[in-house]
Amino acid sequence: MTADECISQSDEPAIPLTTGDVRLAQAQELWSTARDKPVKLRMETSGLGSEPPMTIHQMFLATVQKYGDYPALRAKKDGMWVSLSYKEYYQHARAAAKSFLKLGLERFHGVGILGFNSPEWFIADVGCILAGGLATGIYTTNSPEACQYVAHNCEANVLVVENNKQLIKILQVVRDQLPHLKAIVQYKGELEQKLPNVYTWAEFMKFGANVPDSELDVVIDSQKANECCTLIYTSGTTGNPKGVMLSHDNITWTASATGRMINLKMAEEELVSYLPLSHVAAQVQDMWICMRFAGITNFAEPDALKGSLANTLREVRPTSFLGVPRVWEKMQEAMKAIGAKSSVTKKKIADWAKGIGLQASYNAMNGDSSVPWGFTLANALVFKNVRKALGLDRCRTCFTGAAPITKDTLEYFMSLYIPLFEVYGMSESTGPHSISWAEGYRIMSCGKVLTGCKTKLDKPDTDGTGEICFWGRHVFMGYLNMPEKTEEALDTDGWLHSGDLGKHDEDDFLFITGRIKELIITAGGENVPPVPIEDALKEEVSIISNVMLVGDKKKFLSMLLTLKCNVDDNGDPTDELTPLAVEYCRQHGVIASKVSEIVNKKEPAIYKTIQEGIDRVNAKATSNAQRVQKWTIVQRDFSISGGELGPTMKLKRPVVSKMYEEYINKFYGE
Numbered sequence: 001m002t003a004d005e006c007i008s009q010s011d012e013p014a015i016p017l018t019t020g021d022v023r024l025a026q027a028q029e030l031w032s033t034a035r036d037k038p039v040k041l042r043m044e045t046s047g048l049g050s051e052p053p054m055t056i057h058q059m060f061l062a063t064v065q066k067y068g069d070y071p072a073l074r075a076k077k078d079g080m081w082v083s084l085s086y087k088e089y090y091q092h093a094r095a096a097a098k099s100f101l102k103l104g105l106e107r108f109h110g111v112g113i114l115g116f117n118s119p120e121w122f123i124a125d126v127g128c129i130l131a132g133g134l135a136t137g138i139y140t141t142n143s144p145e146a147c148q149y150v151a152h153n154c155e156a157n158v159l160v161v162e163n164n165k166q167l168i169k170i171l172q173v174v175r176d177q178l179p180h181l182k183a184i185v186q187y188k189g190e191l192e193q194k195l196p197n198v199y200t201w202a203e204f205m206k207f208g209a210n211v212p213d214s215e216l217d218v219v220i221d222s223q224k225a226n227e228c229c230t231l232i233y234t235s236g237t238t239g240n241p242k243g244v245m246l247s248h249d250n251i252t253w254t255a256s257a258t259g260r261m262i263n264l265k266m267a268e269e270e271l272v273s274y275l276p277l278s279h280v281a282a283q284v285q286d287m288w289i290c291m292r293f294a295g296i297t298n299f300a301e302p303d304a305l306k307g308s309l310a311n312t313l314r315e316v317r318p319t320s321f322l323g324v325p326r327v328w329e330k331m332q333e334a335m336k337a338i339g340a341k342s343s344v345t346k347k348k349i350a351d352w353a354k355g356i357g358l359q360a361s362y363n364a365m366n367g368d369s370s371v372p373w374g375f376t377l378a379n380a381l382v383f384k385n386v387r388k389a390l391g392l393d394r395c396r397t398c399f400t401g402a403a404p405i406t407k408d409t410l411e412y413f414m415s416l417y418i419p420l421f422e423v424y425g426m427s428e429s430t431g432p433h434s435i436s437w438a439e440g441y442r443i444m445s446c447g448k449v450l451t452g453c454k455t456k457l458d459k460p461d462t463d464g465t466g467e468i469c470f471w472g473r474h475v476f477m478g479y480l481n482m483p484e485k486t487e488e489a490l491d492t493d494g495w496l497h498s499g500d501l502g503k504h505d506e507d508d509f510l511f512i513t514g515r516i517k518e519l520i521i522t523a524g525g526e527n528v529p530p531v532p533i534e535d536a537l538k539e540e541v542s543i544i545s546n547v548m549l550v551g552d553k554k555k556f557l558s559m560l561l562t563l564k565c566n567v568d569d570n571g572d573p574t575d576e577l578t579p580l581a582v583e584y585c586r587q588h589g590v591i592a593s594k595v596s597e598i599v600n601k602k603e604p605a606i607y608k609t610i611q612e613g614i615d616r617v618n619a620k621a622t623s624n625a626q627r628v629q630k631w632t633i634v635q636r637d638f639s640i641s642g643g644e645l646g647p648t649m650k651l652k653r654p655v656v657s658k659m660y661e662e663y664i665n666k667f668y669g670e
Helices: 056-067 086-103 119-130 144-153 164-173 201-207 213-222 248-261 280-292 309-316 325-340 344-365 375-390 407-415 483-489 530-540 579-587 595-600 604-619 653-659 661-667
Strands: 071-077 080-085 110-114 134-138 158-161 183-186 198-200 228-233 243-247 270-273 296-299 320-323 397-400 420-426 431-435 454-458 466-471 496-504 510-515 544-550 557-563 565-567 573-577 628-633
Touching: 056 086, 056 119, 056 248, 056 280, 071 086, 071 119, 080 086, 086 119, 086 201, 086 213, 110 119, 110 144, 110 164, 119 134, 119 158, 119 213, 119 228, 119 280, 134 144, 144 164, 158 164, 164 183, 183 201, 198 201, 228 248, 228 280, 243 248, 248 280, 248 431, 270 280, 270 309, 270 320, 280 296, 280 320, 280 420, 280 431, 309 375, 320 325, 325 407, 325 579, 344 375, 344 407, 407 420, 407 530, 454 496, 483 496, 510 530, 530 544, 530 557, 530 604, 544 653, 557 595, 557 661, 573 579, 573 595, 595 628, 604 628, 628 661, 653 661
Parallel strands: 071 296, 110 134, 110 158, 134 228, 158 183, 183 198, 270 296, 320 397, 397 420, 557 628
Antiparallel strands: 071 080, 228 243, 420 431, 454 466, 466 496, 496 510, 544 557, 565 573
């Protein structure tokens, strides 16, 4: 029986899927840097880590057989939501796979996908894997040169781009620089000009119609769970990005283990896809966990991070939501701005309710099921309405990850009885390594290790802080064509060294204390983790948007600051202060609506409040070396388009240091 025939086309029960045939390819080592070389799996003898390995196709088919008629993907078309069922999704993926084969996709060669999240993105990704290729997401913010590097590195046979804007990027570099490239597919809109080997999505999907199912099935059935199927490229803040090789087992096992740890229910989950799918967190949640648990992925509009996400959340009302810290901070800011316009009575009710919400959240966190007096009323008057306004009234789990989040933001949402559960991991661990969930979280902790995996703290100091190392079936295969980098990441025993510093509390919750590469080592030899100091200032001075601490090999610490401003339709920062920032100025006797009005005249009242905030942070410093002595406000806020922030809005420190070298040199009279 072929893979295609396993799907029942009638109302009769689907033919059971046999998952017993999980033969692994012969492998001698735990790691590989060659695209076609399999690896040994870190199998356990019992528990979740001992479960039989599966390929992507096996996992997909298992869901299709049981939940084939359930909705899988939903997207807006002409303002209306349009759905694809799991059966249709599977059939589309097979059609795409056959088209890739017809276009000449070779085994273990890349298919680069460059565009915003959509059903076509998923279908191209899964279709590529079924056809034996390596699915490779490319960030939409990448320059033409960065796109070319990824496409060349993965030896892409096909590139799938969203629209003409992304197509132009590829056409700028394609001549002679991508010798393996055979075709380009544009998945949105019509082609602005007809070019050889460039196809619309409709043309592409029909291209393989004459390829026999049996030809595809031979490829599918030859796949092994310990072979590579996906490449995740790191953002490359300090050089060329590295291609993280993920196996079928990395993805299928991690999706299953994560969903079970947070108690996901089959065919009951619904989420919104808006973070870049080239990032491991979004891809694992939106594509793979959803597929494993027969959930519904709803695609946000391309301008989600510019403002439309709020409307999508209210329409979809997801059961689970993952936000990077900046998304939660923006929500917090928007709600505070609304609150500032409320009547005195409403403000008093909100403040009273938030006090109760914070206490109730802390009680729940500490395992105390009792709620403070007045909770029922506070819930009816405030919490339910806030959840509904945010579109989170059905949301059982709200996650934050991909970058550090401040205690201020965590407590703000706790006060609304919306606990944010931190997830910690990296591309090299197929996303999550430790997870917080309703029954297991502590504020500022990133939870407990994924069931079936292990954590080791390497070379701990007297405080118990050491480098966090990972072990488990989520650990990647290696970096494509980079043996030296792979040996830096994986030690001789197969432990993945994260580069992050952390420690455990008495209940085994993991706390991140810093990143080794981010540590500032002062001229006096003292190690200073920057994030706690940066976060402390943001909590003290609410007009501040971004902070970067500098002082490596210097005699003292300094800071680059930006102020909160509105963004334009392209998501670029403007000169206009946000409503909250304007209100902050007003409270300090300053009438200002622009960043430039404050920076150009070094507005004394605002500069004074910032210095006072820094003084309060300095008062808590553990040594003189950890005190901030100089600072300046940068006129333009940091952004993805500006280059200071990565695709998940994480600070790119080496880039910022280079961009603002002149400011930094002035601090130290250089």
